[in-house]
Amino acid sequence: MKIISSKIVITVLLVFATVLSFAQKDFQGQAYYQTKTSLDMNFGGRQMSEEQKKQIAERMRSSLEKIFILTFNQSESFYKEEEKLEAPAQGGGNMRFRMMGAGGGEYYKNVKEGKLIQQADLYGKQFLIVDSLPKLNWDMGSESKMIGQYLCFKATAVRKVVGGTAMPFGRNNNENQVEAPTEYTVTAWYTPQIPVSQGPSDYWGLPGLILELHDNNTVILCSKIVLNPTEKEKLKVPSKGKVVTTAEYEKIAQEKEAEMRENSGGRNMGGGGRGPF
Template sequence: MKINSVKLITSVFLILTSLFLFAQKSFQGKAYYQTKTTVDMSNFGGGKLSEERKKQIADRMKNALEKVYILTFNQSESLYKEEAGLETPGQGGGGMRFGMMNATGGNQYKNVKAQQLIQEQEFFGKQFLINDSLRKLDWEMGAETKMIGKYMCFKATAVKKVEGFDFSSFRRRPNDEKPQDSTNTENKVVEKEEAPREIMVTAWYTPQIPVNQGPDVYWGLPGLILEVSADRTTILCSKIILNPSEKDVFKVPSKGKEVTQKEYDIIVKKKTEEMREMFRNRGGRGGGRRR
């Protein structure tokens, strides 16, 4: 596929014009992103929940998963954090599970020059500070374009391994997928280690803002990423402010027990397995103690 000549000339002109702005050492920008995540409720709760109950859970998930984030960035650094707002009341007993699904966590700092990622993450009431190198995606850049606001964006795709907590695996029940081993004298379910799930990531970036930053963990393209779709989650930029009159200081996250991404993933996996076992046992007692 080839870009037609008019579109190519227009793109080159916009990029060259933008370079004058971004050549300033004091350059800074802000991008506002809205996240949306859909959840497959068809087999939620092992298929035993009523449609009314599924709708109630879906509505609560929507409130937990649809948020606004602000990415403050310059040529080499960025800080991604949730926009301050009122807390959603009535989390109740389900709040624990909804909190586990929040993959973004706390404030996240990326330094593409130093190849560093630092993120505050709360998990089951404990505060962690993930300090690790940036994870690279093998982007395949295409020629397809579209406008997001006033910015011309180009499409890029990549395959990403799902790391850490994977909510889809937490929903599975042992009866659905784990056969018993007749050689197991203790008559326990034998669970095999599963390979990480892979998802397709589609990003739209604009060379008009020539920084290789983006929302959440996404980066590494020759322009600011304005939209990302990964699995069931879409992150879309709704507003951009370039060179605001009041510059922000990049405050690197520092709260929590420092761990690498791998160490944090092990902690999450262990706790997730404990929770899954608890739900299995509760199911075996006919629904547990809930009244």
């Protein structure tokens, strides 16, 4: 109990030590996140050798491992993938599936107004998702750890899975169906030393910047933070694409996946999950 209290006291002192910096009207920060998504290699229930799995993982590395930049101030943030030159395509490029929670799109969050604007690409078509920020009931505990020079505290929340109730494998949809979970637990590590209610993608709502996030099969870890950069960036608000709500977008995505699954003879095309991360 004394150890927990000491950590809390230290955190409070650190917050007070930086509060003047965050009180500036033109305050801005940038957080760089590395994302890594694990993938079930037993596609369609088919067993593969370790060598085959290794080859597929290597070909898909650019899709499974990404770097994102979160630019934020006291009330707004803009989250996008870091721009980089695309590597030449290797074999296996015909494997199409929607990366659930693995990257894609741009996110603008305004926590003061409770607004979320996301630009997403679904099978080559752009959508502009305009909706309220998702509200998660965070359970904030006393467990803590250091991430770089920042003292972080653990918080968890339950998030519902958006998608079908079953994941059909194989050509016959009546065989080998696996019931998919309807919800899962998200784990976040946030630091009160940066007292902004922001985080990667659509995550927010904690009394400090989220530096680490475990979202289903994706791990997001902050690798670099820049506070009050010399050259400030204007926070971009996405504006391209067909305007839809989150529910409308997920319905379109599910219908498209069902259509592609039917055209592919009933094979699973990567359904289940929340949507592009």
